[in-house]
Amino acid sequence: MNTQAAIVEGTGEYIIENYGRLPMAVTRGRGALIWDADGKEYIDLFPGFGAGGVCGHCHPKVVDAVKAQADTLLSHGNLFTNEPQVDLAKRITENAFGGKVFYCHSGAEANEAALKLVRLAAGPGRYKIISFNNCFHGRTMGGLSLTPEGFQKGFEPMLPGSVKVNMGDLDAVAGAIDDETAGVIIEPIQAEGGVNVPSVEFMQGLRKLCDDNDLLLVCDEVWTSPARTGKWFAYQYFGIEPDVMTLAKAVGGGLPVGVCVAGPKHADVLVPGTHGCTMGGNPLCAAAGAAAMKLIEDENLLDRAIHIGQRVADAIVQAGVDCVSEIRGKGALIGMQLEEPRQAKDVMLKCMENGLIICIAKNNVLRLAPALTTDNDVLDKGLDILIDVLKG
Numbered sequence: 001m002n003t004q005a006a007i008v009e010g011t012g013e014y015i016i017e018n019y020g021r022l023p024m025a026v027t028r029g030r031g032a033l034i035w036d037a038d039g040k041e042y043i044d045l046f047p048g049f050g051a052g053g054v055c056g057h058c059h060p061k062v063v064d065a066v067k068a069q070a071d072t073l074l075s076h077g078n079l080f081t082n083e084p085q086v087d088l089a090k091r092i093t094e095n096a097f098g099g100k101v102f103y104c105h106s107g108a109e110a111n112e113a114a115l116k117l118v119r120l121a122a123g124p125g126r127y128k129i130i131s132f133n134n135c136f137h138g139r140t141m142g143g144l145s146l147t148p149e150g151f152q153k154g155f156e157p158m159l160p161g162s163v164k165v166n167m168g169d170l171d172a173v174a175g176a177i178d179d180e181t182a183g184v185i186i187e188p189i190q191a192e193g194g195v196n197v198p199s200v201e202f203m204q205g206l207r208k209l210c211d212d213n214d215l216l217l218v219c220d221e222v223w224t225s226p227a228r229t230g231k232w233f234a235y236q237y238f239g240i241e242p243d244v245m246t247l248a249k250a251v252g253g254g255l256p257v258g259v260c261v262a263g264p265k266h267a268d269v270l271v272p273g274t275h276g277c278t279m280g281g282n283p284l285c286a287a288a289g290a291a292a293m294k295l296i297e298d299e300n301l302l303d304r305a306i307h308i309g310q311r312v313a314d315a316i317v318q319a320g321v322d323c324v325s326e327i328r329g330k331g332a333l334i335g336m337q338l339e340e341p342r343q344a345k346d347v348m349l350k351c352m353e354n355g356l357i358i359c360i361a362k363n364n365v366l367r368l369a370p371a372l373t374t375d376n377d378v379l380d381k382g383l384d385i386l387i388d389v390l391k392g
């Protein structure tokens, strides 16, 4: 096997540098631990950038499901169907708001499907979509149009009719609605934007505005679900149901799965010829996703998400870490607001040096999203490293 330095060098030579990657090559993962190509072990409290969310790295039940499927059939065209995709769809819809799903591979693609569905449902002439400042809905031209301006630079013009207002400001939403508005898209908790949780009143007011104006409400749950926040889906904290929900990251159990869920009223809006994705719902990825969803039930991971969130918050508060002024989020989606001059990125890099993987979000926020299978010993060890760095 090549050394880490050689793999990093090869990355620089052959792979487009659109991420600002750190000089680390990952070779192995198990639960909440990963190893780099030089054999160094890390506690990973941000597995797979959300994609390792439910079950951590290489959960044996997911690996077994993938191996069994790999021995049988990897993919087939979407003129046919397969059992794992039905299994996964049933587990999603039965724990959400019924309806049906469309499969793709990523969050951005799931949002593209939602955008098209919203426009089609709204009918001719209604094309505007309202989204929220500090949101993130992906890097495709549609997702980018819904996402704030910083991400759009150089790629203009965006989709016409992409309107942004502040989350929490119902008057602004009402003011942005006109005869051409088709829908609203919101993350039930803004993840990349700094782990910002809207109020129940705002979410219920938003639902009412959508109902009163015949708009579709889309919840982008790419980061927040399944199970990450302690509910199957984060919208369930707010006493509302969206018309459409998008999923990716953790719903694939570590393999690429994107899902656009349309509630019963809109489940038949996308008809043959309106949308597609060649490998969407392929049996390999669907089997991994179904195994991950099953794990949530079998191992009671909703409660585990709540426990993890509380344990992290308690540890930080008890340690008396002055530079953390607020801890936000729900369940195991955790944001820590850092105060200047401490910089979240410096803390993240120092943690990495000391064997802990965490991440950052906008506005000087540290972000933790441990796998829901992370046991208390490993979590506590990771938190000890973080607290040392924060106090250092």
Ligand SMILES: Cc1ncc(COP(=O)(O)O)c(C=O)c1O
Pocket (backbone or CB within 6 Å): 105, 106, 107, 108, 109, 111, 136, 137, 138, 139, 187, 191, 192, 220, 221, 222, 223, 248, 249
């Ligand atoms: C809320 C949200 N929606 C959509 C996306 C895009 O997902 P993907 O990177 O899988 O396209 C992201 C990515 O982080 C996200 O956080």
